[in-house]
Amino acid sequence: MSQSRVEIVPVDDEAAFWEDQEALISGLKQSPPRIPPLFGYDDLGSELFEEITELPSYYLTRVEHELLRRNAGEIADRLGSGLVAELGSGNAKKTRLLLAACTDRRPTTYLPIDVSREMLVASGDALTAEFPQLRVRALWGRYEAGLAGLRQRDGDPVVVAFLGSNIGNATPAERTALLQEIASTLRPGERFLVSADLDKPGEVLEASYNDPAGMSAFVRFRQNHLAHLNHRFDGDFVLHRFYPRAHYDADSATVEGHLYATEDHSVWLKDLGIRLDMQRGSSINVGFSAKFHRPQFVAEVSSLGFTLDEQWIDEVWHYGIFLFVRT
């Protein structure tokens, strides 16, 4: 077997583990309790997310893929840099289109940042096999740690990409904090490439964030959050006592994925010292996906130290890729 050409650089330290735990505890104390998205992506969670992207009703991956397929050359021209970092890179199947265009134009180093080591190795191996000239230096850890790692760079300008509309998975306060971190990582003139799912009718969104008849990718992905907490914090969630359902809240323009209790019961997370008392029909929030009104999204990002350079919009599905320049 050939050796991997992917360099894996761990960027998180022990302290990060405790920070994650604190974020989880404070999420579980909210009403309804919330499990932050990070806890959905153990190795099994990452595989299950891939299954979601293949559901016929899940338009987001398909639409972004098509936008990148059509516009990768123009985007690569505008990026103008051979150092491309990506937050939450996952399987990088779509980023591949962009990296193909970048390597055609200039020597390129790809710096994927993800908590899933397995995904970093698998995607990095696939990319270096396809593009022998591409260098992959994976930053294994959370977004904040990856960005801190990027701040150590010297010389070459860097592009930060944040695709898959992942920016919508943060709450508004988390989103502001993350955008501020990105702004403070980039130097004036450097670029930020970000995709966002735009506002559309609630029926379309609810059909996309629930399993079509006969399929179970969302059920398993959401229930896996509980299995992950059982495993990591010695918990006793019984998975079949919860069923998942996503609904669209028009006031906050957010799709929320919840797990609803089928009966009254308590759950004990021994290592966190937390007990959850669930009533039949009460829920745990395991997913948050904000949808953006285009001018507001551009104004929000701009207000944090960027100007819009270009945007590529799918007018049918209302989905956009936006290129900003750090001012």
Ligand SMILES: C[S@@+](CC[C@H](N)C(=O)[O-])C[C@H]1O[C@@H](n2cnc3c(N)ncnc32)[C@H](O)[C@@H]1O
């Ligand atoms: C929804 S998937 C999207 C993957 C890919 N960008 C795409 O568009 O298909 C989110 C990815 O972000 C990673 N992730 C989620 N939260 C993270 C965090 N706080 N820090 C680092 N990686 C994170 C997950 O491991 C997963 O690979």
